[in-house]
Amino acid sequence: MSILDAIIIAIVEGLTEFLPISSTGHMVITSAILGIGDDEFTKLFEIVIQLGAILAVVVLYWKKFFVFDKNRIPFYIKLILATIPALILGFLFHHKIKDLMGSPMVVAASLFLGGIVLLFVDNWFTNPTIDKDEKVSNFRAIRIGFFQCLALIPGVSRSAASIIGGMQQKLTRNAAAEFSFFLAVPTMFAATCYDLYKSKDALANNTGNFQLLAIGFVIAFVVALIAIKFFIGVLKKYGFRVWGVYRILVGGAILAAMFMGYNLTVA
Structure with a gap:
């Protein structure tokens, strides 16, 4: 992997993670x-840059995570409950x-x-009643967590699955x-730490590539910061249809290329 390859992949991760x-x-x-x-280093690189993307959320919403008082305890409990289904299934089918x-x-x-689904999502959930995470019950959080499990299938999108799960549980699009x-x-933090543990040998064997890891981490973080704000703006104005069209075009183009004989299999 060259420095240019690392930059490109980190930009892709930062843009698309959320x-x-x-x-x-x-x-x-x-x-x-x-x-x-x-190879081992490519897998390790993709794991490390995900940590950069995670950090973007923590920075943007730092008050949600670091203002410790009794009013925040229900918030932490909901996140833990919603995370459990994906962690269990991810571990079993790793x-x-x-x-x-x-x-x-x-x-x-x-x-x-998934693009076809996003074309119609805005029409399916038209009467939301929950506009803040404080109003999300523990049971609703768990149900959203089960929707998130769909993203264990590559290409589904963790963000899409959990957002649709939230809307199905009466949350507004923004909420x-x-x-x-x-x-x-x-x-992602739990999954990434698990992957890092599984890749500890690759990490030990690739200390010389620390520069690539550092570059990827920083770029993914910065790009994710921009992408999150961009996504909220587009979501408010256009809903999910624009993302549905994008997914259909990209997925269709890749399928067409493969059927025409282009080899896109990762070597």
Whole structure:
């Protein structure tokens, strides 16, 4: 992996992590287009830059996470409860998920089908009653957590799955999006730490590539900061249709390219 490759992948991660278009799917396709092998360091790099994206949420919403008082305890409990389903299923099917991550066909199909869903989401949930995370009950949080599990399939998008789950539980679009951002922190942090533990040998063997890891981390963090604010603005103005169209176009283009004989499989 060159410095340019690292910059490109980090930008892709930062842009897509909190948008409903699947960061994992975009990184798989980007790596395939760049011709980057699915080796230990590439996997480690993708894990590290996810930490940069997580940090962006913590910085933007630092009061939610670091103002410690009794009024914040229910908030922490909700996030923990909503995180548990994905952690359990992710642990049980870790190897299967990793295998699927190397399949551009799975990613493209998920992008395309998910795009069709996003075209109609705004029409499905038209009477929201919850506009703040304080009004989300523990049971609603758990249900949103089960929706998040759909994102264990590469290309589905953790953000899209949890936001749709939030809207299904009567949250407004903005409230669902913000709860999805909050939920990303414990979910992604736990998953990333687990992946780092599993990749400890790769980390020990790639200390010489620390520069690439540092560059990717910083770029993913900065780009994610911008992407989160951009997403909220677009969501307020256009809803989910624009993201649905995007997913259909990208997923359809990848499927068409593969059917025409282009090899996008990660080597």
